[in-house]
Amino acid sequence: MKPLVLEKEQAGHWLKGLCNNFDIFAPLPTDKGYSDWQKWDGGDLFDVAKGVPKSSIKTFFFPQPEVLFQFNARASAPDAFRLREPKCQDKPRILFGVRPCDARSVVLNSMPYEEDPYFQKRIQETFIVGFLCREGCSTCFCKWTGGSPTGTEGMDVAAIDLGQVLYVEILSDKGKRLVGNGFFRSPTKDEETEAKDFVEKAKGQALDQDVASILRSKGLMHLYDAPFWNSVSEPCINCGTCTFLCPTCYCFDIQDETLRGKGRRIRYWDSCMFPLFTQHASGHNPRGDKLKRVRNRFMHKLKYFPDRFGPISCVGCGRCVRDCPVNIDIRQVLRSLLEI
């Protein structure tokens, strides 16, 4: 489809028109100083800093928690413990202002979740309006990981911010459903040149190496037995900040919750940084110390995942770099793994 243009001052009207059929989320400022995904209240949409918001968009596909089913937990009830599909009243959603790294994370997470009906249903019902990046933060490294500041993987609509207007490309049938009303026009020649210029000049630190294929070619045990894991993991406090903020960490645990006769089975976020993650009922823990846990997190992203699926399971958003309490920097780990 041909690209279109939307005047920024019309963007609010366009989205308001979609509010009847969609819940709209955008990275909006919080009272804590950072921007984060919130339901759009009709206010200013463009007061957003460069780089990514605090949380990733994985929560829209992999909610914390996902209710897998519900049941009546009273043993005497006629329908005791009969499983019921969870009631889901969520409208389809538009995520407005998704950065290329986050959009790409959905594609990567879809690989292990290919046959997961819950995840796939949420993908069906979520419409991603991406915003390409002119420049990133010092912690952005999407190009290292196979992405790009102007990449459109995973997006239904890709927008380029040209100041007064958004230059919009429609990338999927879902995207067509959003853009089908009268707020858009064809771009002028100048706007086309500007958009081209934007993409050409978009900055991003590059590594000039095909990281995924290099890592795939290395012996698994060679990386596993690397000498640096102790010094990498030594400062780690084993919190879940990296895994919970990470757009491509998708591990979970499952538990039944019952309250006053009502039961539900939930799938909730788990973290390989927690000792409980691998604790066996026998008491044995195969990843009982933090070196093993830290190593597993990086090996999963940078070796096991590419061995199984191709790309590395990291999109270079830099959230873990920015918010790790002890500054464990995945870029350094990646470099060490490439060098060894």
Next chain:
Amino acid sequence: MNERITQEIQSIAASMLESGQVAAFLGYSQGTLPGTMQPFVARDVEDAKKFSWNSFCVINLANYLPALLRSLEPPRRRGEPPPEGPLPKVGVLATGCWSRNMVVQIQENQIERQRAVIVGISSRGMVSRRKLEAAVGYREITHIEEQDNSLLVRGDGFEETINRWDVVRDNCQTCVHPDPVIYDKLIGSLSGDRKIPDRFRQVEEIEALSVDDRWQWFQNEISSCIRCYACRNACPLCYCPTCFVDDSRPQWVGKSIDPVDTALFHILRAYHCAGRCTDCGSCESVCPMGIRMRLFTKKLQKDVLELYGFEPGLDPDAPLPLSTYKMDDPEEFILTHIKKGDKK
């Protein structure tokens, strides 16, 4: 000033490691981002060159001490007594609050005093990265140059000089004990206790709210919690082999981010710290979501001070108020007392 302290740390650590006085030395090395430091363990003289010191050493090093000491002991089975003779020692940096947490660790039998060679540094207060970011309007900071009383902060298209004290963490601004309480060696000089007339002002403001408003405030404060447990794990008081949130039989707390579960976690975490917390601010500094959970423990610190006249970590020989019983302990706050009409 930081350069001088850095050099002294490096040379003290190097000489302790070289002489064999300690097997490891615990301090800080430079992080990869401006305003971040990484806890760092040196095991040989060469490593000691990596030590660094500035206003961003926000994680309490006492947190690492018990595990580091254990890692230096010869391996043994659970329940087996430690071998005869002295065990390897660890050198460690300690400001006022960190040293007070080491005192608590000694009182609670988590570390042995003689195995920690404590190098004291009187704290000038550590800087809050969050306050610094706010001071430059949340623009990305790419460079920080620290002077004695100011920070030169640079980013894309801006350069600003920020008064250091303005961006020092809340807990440090209200700290009255900046000097190390116990130490074997001192870097610089002691600065003496500080007088802060309104050190509990933040807590008093919340106490002044109605019950409903206070609950609202609490719920709002924790609403962004992602249950990553960074606050718990950065805390030197949290050393239970299994935390109550990880217990499964019985399970005390739900696993998702249901507001009830999140509230329960934060309330219980804070209460576990009552009478032990030194307001080191580690929890708040590491929170990725900017939750001010330090105010919960600060309230309990205030209560313990008012009820028992006790401040944690000042004296290794002082009994701990919440694990000691005295006939004249205050009990007006006990519910059955209030019901009986004993309330004065």
